[in-house]
Amino acid sequence: MNNSTISSITDSPKTVTHDTGDNAWMMTSAVLVLLMTPALAFFYGGLVDRKNILNQLFLSFICMGIVFVQWVLFGFSFAFGPPISAGFGSFGWSILRFGEANNGIYSPTYPLLTFAMYQGTFAIITPALISGAIVGRMKLIPYMLFIFIWSTVCYDPMAHWVWGSNGWLKQLGTLDFAGGTVVHILSGVSGLVAAAILGKRSDYDPRSTAAHNLPFTILGTGLLWIGWCGFNGGSANLANGVAALALINTNAAAAAGLLTWVIIDAIRGHVSISGACVGPIIGLVAVTPACGFIQPGWALFFGVFSTCIIYCLLLSKRYMHLDDTLDVAFVHGGAGILGAFMTGLFAEQTANPSGGYDGAFYGRPIQLWYQIAGILTAIAFAAICTAGILYPLDWIIGIRLAKEDELEGLDLAAHGEGWEVVASRAVGDLVKKVLANQHTTRNEICDNGTFELHYTPTDPTRQSFKVNIPNLPKTTNDSINSPSINHP
Helix, strand or coil: CCCCCCCCCCCCCCCCCCCCHHHHHHHHHHHHHHHHHHHHHHHHCCCCCCCHHHHHHHHHHHHHHHHHHHHHHHHHHHHCCCCCCCCCCCCHHHHHHCCCCCCCEECCCCCCCHHHHHHHHHHHHHHHHHHHCCCEEEEEHHHHHHHHHHHHHHHHHHHHHHHHCCCHHHHHHEEECHHHHHHHHHHHHHHHHHHHHHHCCCCCCHHHHHHHCCHHHHHHHHHHHHHHHHHHHHHHCCCCCHHHHHHHHHHHHHHHHHHHHHHHHHHHCCCCCHHHHHHHHHHHHHHHHCCCCHHHHHHHHHHHHHHHHHHHHCCCCCCCCCCCCCCHHHHHCCCCCCHHHHHHHCHHHHHHCCCCCCCHHCCCCCHHHHHHHHHHHHHHHHHHHHHHHHHHHHHHCCCCCHHHHHHHHHHHHCCCCCCCCCCHHHHHHHHHHHHHCCCCCCCCCCCCCCCEEEEEECCCCCEEEEEEEECCCCCCCCCCCCEEEECC
């Protein structure tokens, strides 16, 4: 959200004239950001083990229900309602009872309802990001309770501090154009803390991630990239030149991140598809707090520099004693911190005269300290809130799955359903039989034919074997474990 401020809140019941262009752009941006949550589900879903894909899709999908109900009831009012202090909003706008009026601060040329919808999509995707850190080991009901409470006590206050009309970080001068602090640092740190509290998966392997469906991940990446145009461009709050600047910077950073990752991978000997999907996400996260305050050349630098740093951090992941399954802390928390910090260096007031400030490289070094204040506040607040929610939940109802349920997978343990491979009948049945012999406990699909698989290991000290496929009972709840995809 643009950092520009107007002196007073206008909430008049009188008929007002809306700028149809601004309203159309903001509604379009809201839809684009809403698209990012199912896109995130595909992105995450393709990277997890097959036994957890339905659960991983659901962990993102359920946020669209839980968070938006909370947002309509009181979340928007708590974040953006008539403030009672520099730290808190109020319940004055609960249940969004303000009609179609404009608002002098948040929506000067379009309905406040449009702004509420737009910001609600940010509130939805932020806790959904956390789910990538806790894959395959958290109970479903505690997760849903955590999402509701975390949105209320962590996201809403932080949104008020950074974007609210009198938020103390906003008044201090912290710049966060579109959510580098509010969305990415909060979710990254919360994911890290949640992963630490839950502990490692029972079948944790620090050297690999069982990415079972990379086409899902590529699809999710593309949709996230498209949705980010609304995420950043809509944060200009108007259909104006700042929105155009944010769009250009968003795509420049994403493209630079993609190329940087691919080039590093090529130098190291292979180009990882899963890694190539992570590169643009790093660039997008890094440029988010700065996209409306910097020139496009710096956006390219944000993408290149952040991707190089996060790539190096991911190389060291295997030596860390923490199971952040899909690298939420590094990709979102780390890139968000880098982006917020660099905003304090490269921000230029001429790029956004109404809402920006000059950074340290443009003669105003104090801006860097304001950014550091925002970063440290987000880190500490997210860690305290996450621990303060999960520990009581663990003591009261328990949050960690039983080991046997983890090994079986949440698709069956939590949902009673399984993910199926769509392939030719012969190949599909063959794969099911092979994997059934690798400790799959569910029934297999019936077929009148028989197949045989012969496995010859490259290691001569290991024994080869054959698998004959007889007639099988007809059920379809197989949990299939794919070969792992090694990440850097």
